[in-house]
Amino acid sequence: MLAVALECATARWPVHPLAPGRKSPARNCPACQDGTHTPASCPCLRTGGWCHGFHAATTDTARITARWATRPASGVGVSCGPAQLVVIDIDARTKTLPERDRLWPGIPIHDHVDLTGLANGFHTLAVLAALRGATDPAEDETTMRVRTPSGGLHVWYQAPASPDFQCSTGSGTTRALCWQVDVRAHGGYVVAPGTITNEGTYSRLGTAAPAPLPPWLARELIRTGHTASHTVRIDHAQHRPPAAGGPKPRPREGAARTEGNRDAVAKAMETVLTDVTGCAVAAENMGFSEKLNRAAYTIGGMVAAGHLDQHTAEQTLQAAADYARPRQHKRAQQIIRSGLAAGAQRPMYPGVRS
Template sequence: MGVACGPAGLVVVDIDAHQVQVPDRGQLLPGIPIPEQVQLDGLVSGFDTLALLAAYRGETSPAQDEHTLRVRTPSGGLHVWYRNPTPSVRYRCSTGSARHTALAWQVDIRAEGGYIVAPGTRTPKGVYRPEGSARRPAVLPEWLQRELRRTQHVIEHKSLVEPVAPAVPAPAHRGGRRAASADRLIDPLIALVAECAAAPEGTGFSEKLNRAAYTAGGLVAAGHLDQAAIRDRLVRVAHYARPWQQSRNEKIVDDALAVGSVRPLHLKGRP
């Protein structure tokens, strides 16, 4: 089961533990230079970079925050759930490897426009299990609020020009009423993503792409769409709207497809 972070007032720190090559120290904590005398030999994951950031600020790492809901992921990562104490301030999603907006290497932020897997959810890769005794999100700590603002996670309100975007055609010859019904549901959502090309920010791009991919995941799980075909279509329209963040686009699509697939979306009148 997936939870839409924005409407729920959530800011989730998504700590990854992927076995990948550690980048140059200048890319570990965006905006914070790490002196050469600081030993980084044991740094291998987002747990380490987040602990380093917390140490720089004299704070406890969110991974060790026993006052809020923490959920262990099947891949060994950790989702640390917080409540946004100021609804008028909206935070954007990010990935730890992003060039423009990132908190720390291998640390993602799930907020406005993002989805997070609910604790207790079973997936083909395993179960998302709560860790510790806390079962409710605590208020986002002030130091993290400052860090998110410093790293450009705050969404600034800007007036938008009415977008004019080309239509994004559905693949031909998918055949059958099931595919036609699925197209009628997914096509308007994909068109909204395409319209985001009219402005570089402030269009709700991440939220719209998440919604389209989440819906597509449910349709795939119910057998109404082909996963490879709809993923390709979503990625293409995302790259059209935001060509400078292709890695992030693909992560948004893949994550939302995975979350959506947990809940098959059966069309009305269909099993």
């Protein structure tokens, strides 16, 4: 396990010990078990202790060597955020399906779609990739993949310079990529390959190192709210009141907010965000400002109509802009604010004929 930990440190992935035989972090010291302080104010962390799980992660080889010398059976956790990793954690265990709108958050699945046979994270992720015309991460041989003892798979990618992607669990109600697929990024850790637990070994498939996060997957993470302090998804925001001060929404018109309407909102949102993130691969300033402005205008209209809140709109647009143009944060912020304000003058009710 020491060799595993040191190998990670060499790759500049900060590590922390796991409980021997387990995939959970090593226990806190007695003083840190009562939960009365935050990691930021922890005296143990300041003096090189190993409390608070991934918050203690380090690449300091002396500290790592000392720890594993005394507890050689501790498995190795890698703190994903500081390691600049985004790991897609695919769960192989068969579970009962949740509500349809939680399978691929933000992508409505009509009642006539037969979901027989859909049972785990490999299935949901493969469908999402197919929908985007992309390689299924589970089959992506260009990047590092790790088989878990329960038959799941961790697909390791290098995080982009921005935005800072956040963790989620596929069964979560605040943000999720798709059902039974977790995202490990800022605020989380992943078990390093070579770690042995009571359930078995985490073993690397092939020799590939983590490849850059594919742009389509970055877009999906932005769309599904995996950016800082952004936890409200469009499908949960359907019945929110409009932002204070904005124009009054049109009164509900019977069947106006139906499934077709929800589709239209999600689709409109996706189209404009894809336009913005697509600029990441375009030459410098090839219509970036115009696209960002158009996206902000469209989404401003959705905010005014009560489809999502102002804060979520700003966060989502800023994340998409930062992804495409990491060095133009301030300028993008100005375009977003003015675009949202202009769009708010024209509430948008996708799917409703006016």
